[in-house]
Amino acid sequence: MDATTIRTTCPRDCYDACGMLVKLSADGRINVVGDPEHSVSRGALCGKCSIGYNGVWRDASVRLTRPLKRVGPKGTGRFEPTSWNEAIGDIANRLNTIRGRDGAGAILQTHYTGTCSLIAGSFPLRFFNSIGATEVDPDTVCNKAGHAALQLMYGESTRGFDPRTIDGSRCVMIWGANPSTSAPHMHQYWLSETPVPKIVIDPIRHETAAAADIHLQLYPGTDGALAFAMLHVIWAAGRIDRAFLAARSQGWEEIEGQLAACTPAWGEATT
Numbered sequence: 001m002d003a004t005t006i007r008t009t010c011p012r013d014c015y016d017a018c019g020m021l022v023k024l025s026a027d028g029r030i031n032v033v034g035d036p037e038h039s040v041s042r043g044a045l046c047g048k049c050s051i052g053y054n055g056v057w058r059d060a061s062v063r064l065t066r067p068l069k070r071v072g073p074k075g076t077g078r079f080e081p082t083s084w085n086e087a088i089g090d091i092a093n094r095l096n097t098i099r100g101r102d103g104a105g106a107i108l109q110t111h112y113t114g115t116c117s118l119i120a121g122s123f124p125l126r127f128f129n130s131i132g133a134t135e136v137d138p139d140t141v142c143n144k145a146g147h148a149a150l151q152l153m154y155g156e157s158t159r160g161f162d163p164r165t166i167d168g169s170r171c172v173m174i175w176g177a178n179p180s181t182s183a184p185h186m187h188q189y190w191l192s193e194t195p196v197p198k199i200v201i202d203p204i205r206h207e208t209a210a211a212a213d214i215h216l217q218l219y220p221g222t223d224g225a226l227a228f229a230m231l232h233v234i235w236a237a238g239r240i241d242r243a244f245l246a247a248r249s250q251g252w253e254e255i256e257g258q259l260a261a262c263t264p265a266w267g268e269a270t271t
Helices: 047-052 084-102 118-131 141-154 163-168 184-193 223-236 242-248 252-256 264-270
Strands: 005-009 019-024 030-034 068-070 079-081 172-175 198-201 214-216
Touching (some): 030 047, 163 184, 223 252, 223 264
Parallel strands (some): 172 198, 198 214
Antiparallel strands (some): 005 019, 019 030
């Protein structure tokens, strides 16, 4: 790598934290490209970032390029430019004043979309945790349920399974997801390069479903019926690992009592 190329990481709102190379030319021009040595993105950047980093995000006429400090009453829209040192110092002084007067719990830290990436999200959380601030969980009901499920399945909720382990799979099942759009790196490399059967369960015939070996295009809202029909087949064949379920699951006894009626024919009619 020559002296005019800087290796860095995309800080946008995405878990992949894609690798980037920032190329600085002698005349001051900047060109941002994907880092081919990054283990996840492998040189690719999403359309939003490849356009943004090389265009509109560097256009000083349409974005802020320095801190602005309010000089009038709230709502009047009166701001004036200030330096980074002054802005950071002012914020730090205000936080310390509140901590000394009312306690750190009086500081409320809240955030949501746009600050959830590995870099942009984790460092603010660590900062506010270190000073003892109060945090409001900004998660939505649907997303929170997904995190709870991932926590139970994988032991933590922010990463899920390691996509690099897909090479050891004998079958890949994608249930209610479209990684061709929502996780392009996973779809482009791990899924497309893994020579095993791929099953997609989704009402929509999207790109991932079209590329699958089997697309189970069920009716919306019938996922539970499909899951119970699958369980019925495993249960009826005597393939249930009861020791594993006893050690790793909750509520199996309640589910087992309902499986006899959940035949494949019932599942087909329901889904």
